[in-house]
Amino acid sequence: MPELPEVEVVRRGLAKWAAGRTVARATVLHPRAVRRHPAGPDDFTHRLTGATLAAPHRRGKYLWIPLAQDTAMVAHLGMSGQFLIRPEGAPAEKHLRVRFVFDDTEGTDLRFVDQRTFGGLSLHETVPGDPEQLPQPLAHIARDPIDPAFDDDAFHAALRRKKTTIKRALLDQSLISGVGNIYADEALWRTKLHYDRPTASLTRPRTAELLTHIREVMGDALAAGGTSFDSMYVNVNGESGYFDRSLDAYGREDEPCRRCGTPIRRRAWMNRSSYFCPRCQPAPRPSS
DNA sequence: CTTTTAACCTGCCTGC
DNA sequence: TGCAGGCAGGTTAAAA
Structure with a gap:
């Protein structure tokens, strides 16, 4: 769901169902989904293992989830990307690209599903001192019209x-x-x-x-x-x-x-x- | 430097 | 039924 309102709906869902949870295991089922992650799929999954997902942020159509002091996972839904909270045992969606299993007992996982693969996930350093822990690659993205700081x-x-x-x-x-x-x-x-x-x-x-x-x-x-x-x-x-x-x-x-x-x-x-x-x-x- | 185009993907719908 | 072509809410590298 690509434009600002749809991405904000997703952000709110992540805030409610994923924030605060710790990743036990991340699996990349399609390498193209993490093509913007410079160090590759193995580095992506390795660095997410044990990471706790902080509260999600959004600027325009971009989402990001701070992981540690200076790192955040950036997500863009592209034309067809979805984040889904699903029962852990539910069968894999046809276009499941990345799956996160948590170390808690809630019984749900987090899935990134994307038919056309224009979307993707990646890890980046955050802008030093930024109150929202804005990832470096998003620094050139303008503020959005519902951001109080939009000029x-x-x-x-x-x-x-x-x-x-x-x-x-x-x-x-x-x-x-x-x-x-x-x-x-x-x-x-x-x-x-x-x-x-x-x-x-x-x-x-x-x-x-x-x-x-x-x-x-x-x-x-x-x-x-x-x-x-x-x-x-x-x-x-x-x-x-x-x-x-x-x-x-x-x-x-x-x-x-x-x-x-x-x-x-x-x-x-x-x-x-x-x-x-x-x-x-x-x-x-x-x-x- | 700025602006425009073409390409990246999969699937569905329409018309021949 | 099959097949070609057009279309879909995204960005971006390359060309102009």
């Missing part, structure tokens, strides 16, 4: 100086993290902005509106347990969120805009799709 003014200034379009900017994790294809389309629809609008043309009030809508749609989605179109995106207990029923733009091609009734359109865009209302979100005047 709205700096974000607007960055948009103004970029030579790009608004949806590309929203998906740039070094400018603002946690926004993906669904919530970008939803926030743009709520703000009545076209995805190809040049960022340099945005006024400060427009940027403020956009940020407000990003926060609102993510808050709404979180309250609904996230967005799930199928069993691919689930919480640690395997349950789907139901925000898909509340989407206004994403996935609604040819269905009437909930504001003006005009059919929502889908456009091929950067090897994926953009959904928008052609009336509420008119295309910007072509530049040059």
